Amino acid sequence: MPGSIGLAELSELGTRALSSSAEAIAAVTELVQRTTGVDLTIVSEITGDGRYVFRGLEQRGDLPVQGGGAIPYERSLCSRIHAGESPATVPDTREVPALWNAWLHLKAGLGVGWDILAFCTRDVRFPDGRRYGTLCVHHLEPRPFSADEQALLEVLARLLGQELWRERAARELAEALVALDAAEERRVELVEELRHELRAPLQVIDGYAEAMLDDVVPLDDEHLTLVRREAGRAMQLLDDLAELARLEANAAADERGTAAADVTALEMRERLAPLAEAAGVELEAEVVSATLALPPKRLEQFFVNLVRNALRAVQHGGGSRIGIFVSLDEGKVALGVEDDGPGIPPEELPRVFDRFYRGSFGRESGSGSGLGLTIARRIVEAAGGVIAAEPGAGGGARIVAHLPLAAQPATGVQEPAVQP
Numbered sequence: 001m002p003g004s005i006g007l008a009e010l011s012e013l014g015t016r017a018l019s020s021s022a023e024a025i026a027a028v029t030e031l032v033q034r035t036t037g038v039d040l041t042i043v044s045e046i047t048g049d050g051r052y053v054f055r056g057l058e059q060r061g062d063l064p065v066q067g068g069g070a071i072p073y074e075r076s077l078c079s080r081i082h083a084g085e086s087p088a089t090v091p092d093t094r095e096v097p098a099l100w101n102a103w104l105h106l107k108a109g110l111g112v113g114w115d116i117l118a119f120c121t122r123d124v125r126f127p128d129g130r131r132y133g134t135l136c137v138h139h140l141e142p143r144p145f146s147a148d149e150q151a152l153l154e155v156l157a158r159l160l161g162q163e164l165w166r167e168r169a170a171r172e173l174a175e176a177l178v179a180l181d182a183a184e185e186r187r188v189e190l191v192e193e194l195r196h197e198l199r200a201p202l203q204v205i206d207g208y209a210e211a212m213l214d215d216v217v218p219l220d221d222e223h224l225t226l227v228r229r230e231a232g233r234a235m236q237l238l239d240d241l242a243e244l245a246r247l248e249a250n251a252a253a254d255e256r257g258t259a260a261a262d263v264t265a266l267e268m269r270e271r272l273a274p275l276a277e278a279a280g281v282e283l284e285a286e287v288v289s290a291t292l293a294l295p296p297k298r299l300e301q302f303f304v305n306l307v308r309n310a311l312r313a314v315q316h317g318g319g320s321r322i323g324i325f326v327s328l329d330e331g332k333v334a335l336g337v338e339d340d341g342p343g344i345p346p347e348e349l350p351r352v353f354d355r356f357y358r359g360s361f362g363r364e365s366g367s368g369s370g371l372g373l374t375i376a377r378r379i380v381e382a383a384g385g386v387i388a389a390e391p392g393a394g395g396g397a398r399i400v401a402h403l404p405l406a407a408q409p410a411t412g413v414q415e416p417a418v419q420p
Contacts, residue, residue, distance in 0.1 A: 021167035025056035028135065028156050033058040036149055038137045040116075043124065043160065044076070045133040052076040055133070075106050078121050078134045089120045089150060092142040118143035120150065122157040126165040135160065198237065201230040237371070243301075247378035257295040258406045261326045261335055262287035264296060268303040269324055276307075276322060279315050283307070287326040290333045291406040294383045302379045305372040306337035306399050317342030319396060329402065336387075336400040344389055344397045352389045352399075353377040373399070 025043050032041045043056035052073040073079055077099055080086045085098035093099045093116060103116055118139035124132045135157040137145075208227050211217035269285040276283035292299065303324060310322045319341035326335045344352060351357050356370035373389075376399070380387040385403035392398045 021163045024160060024163040028160055029056040029058040032135070032137060032153065032156065033060070035152060036137055036145075038118070038139045038143070040138040042136050042138070043133065044078070044136065046073055046078075046131060050074070052078070052133075071106065071109070075102070075109065077102055077106070077116070077119060078136060081121060088122065089145050090118070091144045092117050093119050114140050117141055118145070120145045120153060122150075122153045124157045124164065125161045126168075127162060128165075132161060132164050198234055201234040201237075204230040205234075243371075243375055247375065247382065259292050259294050259296040259299040261290045261292050261299065261333055264299045265303060265324045265326050265335065268300060268307065272304070272307050276311060279311060280320065281311060281314050282321045283324070284321065285324040287324070288328060290326055290328060290335075292333060292383065292403050293406045294379075294403070298379050298383075302376050302401070303337070305376045309372045309399075310337050310339040310341065310397070313397065314339050314341040332385075332402045332404055334400055334402055336398065338392045338396065338398040340392065340394060340396040343391055343395055349389050353387065376401070 029041045029043055032038075037060075039060050041056075041058045042054050045053045045055050047053055050073050051070045052075070053070040054068060077086075077093075080098050080102045081088050083098075086096045090096055090099060093103055099119070107115065116138045118141065119136070121134050121136040124135055126132060135153055137153065205227050208217060208223055212219045212223065217223050265285050265287045269283055273283045307322060307324065314320070314322060319339055322337060322339045324337055326333065328334070353373045353376075355374045357373075377387050380401040380403065383403055385401050387399065387401040390398050390400065
């Protein structure tokens with residue numbers, strides 16, 4: 001379409017916005033410094049992790065304060081204004097106890113031999129009202145700030161908020177474009193993989209149906225069972241693929257809840273034991289008490305997929321035991337499944353979680369969708385954990401995930417060091 005803008009042009013616009021906002025911060029601090037003649041002008045960002053980062057800085061004289069440095073937000077003078085303990089414009093900080101005490105505390109952390117006496121600050125806010133940070137001027141001697149100077153700071157703070165908002169919008173746009181491009185690539189790959197994976201069971205179904213219609217193969221229970229097995233395989237593949245698509249699209253991102261890993265593991269052992277016994281396999285569970293920030297149904301799905309995958313390997317590899325485990329490992333929960341089957345060849349270990357990868361025994365048996373371990377990995381990663389495949393202690397294979405314990409109330413907060 002004539003006049004349309006492509007992804008490359010949009011990315012270039014985003015880059016320009018990103019660079020112009022940094023230039024705007026530098027220009028504002030320089031303008032304030034020249035206009036007011038104060039000793040120190042700082043544009044600071046209040047970050048989500050509680051830091052007060054100096055994004056722009058102009059100063060007169062040799063002051064040991066550097067741009068890009070940071071202090072804990074609660075140690076900043078602006079935090080006292082935001083707490084309602086001080087006005088935003090102070091000709092002499094010694095006259096405001098809360099502000100003066102905050103400066104003395106900060107001064108000790110910075111290790112400087114001078115005092116901030118005159119102080120004036122204005123919040124830098126985005127158009128929607130969210131606070132980005134502050135535009136502050138400091139002077140080492142008592143000094144009043146005229147109405148014009150305060151008005152200038154107010155206007156410049158608003159302009160900075162607009163420019164920084166455009167920066168964030170540009171970054172979000174660039175990230176969305178990258179994600180959209182990656183999603184489109186994944187969609188194309190997935191369609192091709194699905195076509196390839198469905199071809200085998202559908203060809204079997206089609207072949208037997210044609211042969212039975214032509215009276216080449218008898219229409220008996222044996223051949224109908226084969227057709228039904230292949231149809232079930234195709235249905236399982238589609239079900240697993242739909243679940244994987246949900247997880248990859250973060251459709252489950254709004255799910256919340258906690259699960260007792262030990263209780264769930266024992267429940268899964270009871271539910272899956274008859275299936276294992278029918279295959280001549282003993283299903284065990286060894287657990288300790290642990291709570292995870294994971295919806296119970298996702299944890300159940302995790303164990304079911306791992307046990308189902310292990311059961312196929314054990315059946316075709318001559319094993320007789322599968323163990324579900326939950327333990328504590330260096331402050332995290334280690335959970336998963338271990339079997340005494342044929343194990344996983346070393347060259348296949350890095351690939352077992354890949355989509356549609358069934359490994360040697362899966363390919364030989366033609367069983368499984370090749371998505372069970374992929375789904376397990378998505379569940380673990382969505383909960384902030386990692387998963388790995390490794391050799392079992394006595395042979396076989398061990399699939400283990402490490403997940404954080406459900407958050408506990410904090411017992412104390414260590415104050416970060418001052419970084420001028």
